[in-house]
Amino acid sequence: MHCSYFDAARCLSCTQMGQPYADQLAAKQLHCRTLLADHSSLEWLPPVESRKAGFRNKAKMVVGGSAKNPTIGILDAEGRGVDLRECGVCAPGLLACFPVLAAFIGQAGLTPYDVPRRSGELKHLIITESPDGELMLRFVLRSENLVNRIRRHLPSLRQALPQLKVVSVNLHPEHKAVLEGEREILLTEESTLQMRVNDLDLHLRPQSFFQTNTEMAAALYRQGRAWVNELAPASVWDLYCGVGGFALHSADVSREVIGIEKSREAIASAESSSKESGLKRVRFQAGDATAFAVATKQAAELVIVNPPRRGIGSELCSWLEDSTVKHVIYSSCNAKSLARDLAAMPSFTARRVRLLDMFPQTSHYEVMVLLERS
Incomplete structure (x- = not known):
């Protein structure tokens, strides 16, 4: 893709603009592999490509x-x-x-x-x-x-x-x-914009966060659902749940799912989606993800985390390390903070990883890692 604004130096936000897409994707894979090089047991799944243009919603x-x-x-x-x-x-x-x-x-x-x-x-x-x-x-x-x-x-x-x-x-x-x-x-x-993602209607309110690339968001949630269904946990927590994408995709009559998010607007959106879909064992709660985990007596079998760029932080890493949680699905938009957080949880082994190109024409990407307690 070429951009006249970039060529004229009027906008340089898309730092990889003009580079062949295959080269962009390869560079992101290399960057991620380098940051996660200490995890030798990782199975690298094929990266998920995005449309090169017109992808921002x-x-x-x-x-x-x-x-x-x-x-x-x-x-x-x-x-x-x-x-x-x-x-x-x-x-x-x-x-x-x-x-x-x-x-x-x-x-x-x-x-x-x-x-x-x-x-x-x-x-x-x-x-x-x-x-x-x-x-x-x-x-x-x-x-x-x-x-x-x-x-x-x-x-x-x-x-x-x-x-x-x-x-x-x-x-x-x-x-x-x-x-x-x-x-x-x-x-x-x-008050809400309906976002059809896979087979679910998510609801977006003005101050709620949603991924800027709808097709990649759908792929992200499909991957999360596939791992959850394969592991078949009896309980799932979706921390930093936003409008409930991972939680709603993890729903099943056989498991209890709880989504936690600071934004009350996002929680209201998630609750609307859950109610419309008739999901009986999914509930949402507004609050701090770390505070919720630390204060809850019985941990979920599987925890999904999808934090902002800063990562989940030392306190939540420490709680996960000492908890009874069997698996963690970590979805990250910053592989540097991801690598730091994984190093703080040595009781977990990183088993699988997948890069999703959420942000073509830039150096940014989303990466998902499946962790298993050793």
């Missing part, structure tokens, strides 16, 4: 310029907007939205936030597309000043984009290099 776009002439993309080193409306890694359904949203910004008079001057209101647009082509749109604003204006003009936007299902405003008043704030204002009756 979510666009997090900075809004710059002016209301009459907005940019939708990123900021340059001076804090000025760089327009990326034709970004090739975004799904076609997202690309089709950008011109409509640019017109809406002008129509509604939404003044973009000027980072150097610390003035203006509209900071970001966060757009997610479901496998069915429906959309969730979030306006990230500096304050509530534009909320009523967006409400007033929203019918015209929904007429132009009939696939819009969920629209909200996120308030981010601070001048900080973070994408969004804590408070969300829902502008539509619908």
Whole structure:
């Protein structure tokens, strides 16, 4: 894949852009193998390839310029907007939205936030597309000043984009290099975007996390389900469960499944999916994954962990090491923290590993490891 933005040095986010895909994948495999070289018993399953372009289901776009002439993309080193409306890694359904949203910004008079001057209101647009082509749109604003204006003009936007299902405003008043704030204002009756993944309908709320590559997320959950079904544990914990992907895919009448996640929004989404699917032995709980494990008297036979880039940390590693847990499925987006955590659990042997190319055109990837107590 080639990108005119990358070639012109306007956006260098996709650091592997222009390199043959086979070379990208081989480099990721080598990187992962090097980090996990101490685990000589590992069986390396074939990597799961992704589409090279149009794979992102979510666009997090900075809004710059002016209301009459907005940019939708990123900021340059001076804090000025760089327009990326034709970004090739975004799904076609997202690309089709950008011109409509640019017109809406002008129509509604939404003044973009000027980072150097610390003035203006509209900071970001966060757009997610479901496998069915429906959309969730979030306006990230500096304050509530534009909320009523967006409400007033929203019918015209929904007429132009009939696939819009969920629209909200996120308030981010601070001048900080973070994408969004804590408070969300829902502008539509619908509050969740339905994400059909394999044979399950997952529900995504505005502040819930979901993988940015739907096809790779489906492969990730299929692999997790295959390992769980092969081992046939009586109980499973899905720690850092998000909207419940692993937990719901692990459900079976023969086992109890519990999902733990800090985000109450994500837990509400997971509970909706579980209820719709009629799963009787799956439950979800909002809370800290480590605190839950440490406080629970009876450990599950199998534990799935899917932590953020920092990994599961020393306390949870120590608890797993001393627990009665028989198997761990570790899904990681950072092989460095994965390797560190595995070294802290010497009672477990890494048996199988699979790399899934969640992020083509970059050096990042997802990797799953099946651990067995020695």
